[in-house]
Amino acid sequence: xxxxxxxxxxxxxxxxxxxxxxxSIVPGVLCAMGQGSYIRSAIVTAASPFSWAFTKVGEGIxxxxxxxxxxxxxxxxxxxxxxxxxxxxxxxxxxxxxKEENExxxxxxxxxxxxxxxxxxxxxxxxxxxxxxxxxxxxxxxxLHGIEVNMPVITEEGLxxxxxxxxxTWSKAEILTESSSAVGAYIExxxxxxxxxxxxxxxxxxxxxxxxxEADADIRVGDKVLSSGIGEVYxxxxxxxxVTEVSRDERTRTLxxxxxxxxxxxxxxxxxxxxxxxxxxxRGE
Amino acid sequence: xxxxxxxxxxxxxxxxxxxxLLFTILIFFSGILQxxxxxxxxxxxxxxxxxxxxxxxxxxxxxxxxxxxxxxxGGVLLEALGGGAHILLMPLFYMLCGYIFGIVSRVFLNxxxxxxxxxxxxxxxxxxxxxxxxLMLTEVDVNIYLMFTEVIIPEYFITxxxxxPMYFPVRAASRPFHKKIEME
Numbered sequence: 001x002x003x004x005x006x007x008x009x010x011x012x013x014x015x016x017x018x019x020x021x022x023x024s025i026v027p028g029v030l031c032a033m034g035q036g037s038y039i040r041s042a043i044v045t046a047a048s049p050f051s052w053a054f055t056k057v058g059e060g061i062x063x064x065x066x067x068x069x070x071x072x073x074x075x076x077x078x079x080x081x082x083x084x085x086x087x088x089x090x091x092x093x094x095x096x097x098x099k100e101e102n103e104x105x106x107x108x109x110x111x112x113x114x115x116x117x118x119x120x121x122x123x124x125x126x127x128x129x130x131x132x133x134x135x136x137x138x139x140x141x142x143x144l145h146g147i148e149v150n151m152p153v154i155t156e157e158g159l160x161x162x163x164x165x166x167x168x169t170w171s172k173a174e175i176l177t178e179s180s181s182a183v184g185a186y187i188e189x190x191x192x193x194x195x196x197x198x199x200x201x202x203x204x205x206x207x208x209x210x211x212x213x214e215a216d217a218d219i220r221v222g223d224k225v226l227s228s229g230i231g232e233v234y235x236x237x238x239x240x241x242x243v244t245e246v247s248r249d250e251r252t253r254t255l256x257x258x259x260x261x262x263x264x265x266x267x268x269x270x271x272x273x274x275x276x277x278x279x280x281x282x283r284g285e
Numbered sequence: 286x287x288x289x290x291x292x293x294x295x296x297x298x299x300x301x302x303x304x305x306l307l308f309t310i311l312i313f314f315s316g317i318l319q320x321x322x323x324x325x326x327x328x329x330x331x332x333x334x335x336x337x338x339x340x341x342x343x344x345x346x347x348x349x350x351x352x353x354x355x356x357x358x359g360g361v362l363l364e365a366l367g368g369g370a371h372i373l374l375m376p377l378f379y380m381l382c383g384y385i386f387g388i389v390s391r392v393f394l395n396x397x398x399x400x401x402x403x404x405x406x407x408x409x410x411x412x413x414x415x416x417x418x419x420l421m422l423t424e425v426d427v428n429i430y431l432m433f434t435e436v437i438i439p440e441y442f443i444t445x446x447x448x449x450p451m452y453f454p455v456r457a458a459s460r461p462f463h464k465k466i467e468m469e
Contacts, residue, residue: 013353016353016354020353020356020360020376020377020379021377023376024364024375024376024377040365047317047366050314055322055324056325057322057325059325061325061326062326
């Protein structure tokens with residue numbers, strides 16, 4: 001209490017208090033009355049350029065920090081978009097698979113329409129054992145699916161080979177180019193008969209050959225080679241490939257044609273195993 | 286310890302004129318920074334009361350007279366820059382802060398950074414109380430919880446944080462006029 005009384009005895013304090021009260025109340029009252037306060041307007045005028053400059057500095061700093069904030073947001077957004085993209089990639093991959101499957105079934109339908117007597121079992125290539133001497137593909141279907149030895153294996157492109165070994169849930173197929181493979185065949189254009197067999201020399205290049213062609217047979221490069229149905233393994237009319245070269249075997253005096261398989265034997269993924277068909281052959285006709 | 290009034294200085298002495306100029310610049314730029322730079326910094330929850338820091342600093346290091354005058358000037362400056370027809374009693378509040386903390390510092394406590402920080406703690410709390418009181422008088426519906434969480438408490442802490450760097454210009458501004466005293 002004594003301290004406060006002493007304060008009020010101070011002339012400086014009393015004057016300061018009066019001035020402060022005056023300056024606290026009068027400008028506010030003047031403004032409320034719509035009268036401009038000269039002190040205020042003078043202060044604001046003097047402060048304006050500095051206020052403007054410091055506001056700009058503040059905005060600049062905020063903008064700079066926002067840049068990093070935005071960068072962080074962009075990073076998060078980028079991560080989210082990447083995740084989304086991965087999702088879309090997966091969808092595209094699925095779509096590609098579906099498209100591939102669709103194409104497969106379309107072709108399958110085409111083959112089915114072409115050979116109404118055929119019964120198929122779809123299978124996937126689950127393994128490919130290739131040695132220097134032999135290439136065998138393992139398929140996903142076996143005896144439980146009705147697969148038996150010697151059943152022909154095809155793709156929508158053409159003949160692949162035949163089943164050589166069957167397990168309960170798997171089977172192995174020997175492909176056309178193997179030297180142990182032999183398919184009764186004919187030239188589609190001329191009906192010339194022969195046998196398509198694999199040889200060790202040609203298998204490395206992915207080709208096979210058509211032998212036992214009569215010396216005067218009408219055979220040209222580019223001719224389509226189809227299965228003849230002779231031999232009771234392959235049904236008639238399956239596309240084997242096309243003739244790429246014709247030569248004469250001087251020893252047997254017959255023609256030999258090099259055949260390029262229609263199916264890409266190096267990248268088979270889905271195949272169809274013909275489980276049933278009516279045996280008709282060129283000779284039977 | 287007994288309260289004695291601070292010795293009067295010759296107003297027109299070159300030292301006093303220099304002091305007034307220097308302190309005016311300090312208070313002026315504190316007010317400008319407080320009302321322009323800090324509100325523009327969107328990342329800060331509130332603006333620090335730099336004028337209060339400067340006023341208390343001058344009161345502590347130059348005495349209650351300088352604190353009171355700087356308080357009146359700072360209050361007028363803040364009211365002018367704040368605009369509007371409100372009677373916020375800023376000149377009165379800052380003047381009282383400057384004068385009383387100046388005396389307390391001179392008579393009861395040492396003039397050092399810690400005591401200055403303590404005055405700022407008290408001053409900022411009083412400033413928050415005054416703002417709340419003013420709002421309760423002028424506004425119909427005042428959400429006291431929001432006032433505390435979004436204005437008073439952030440302002441309190443940001444003022445305390447800014448007091449540390451503000452110590453140096455305030456100390457530097459008052460030091461040239463007390464070299465003789467410090468040497469004694």
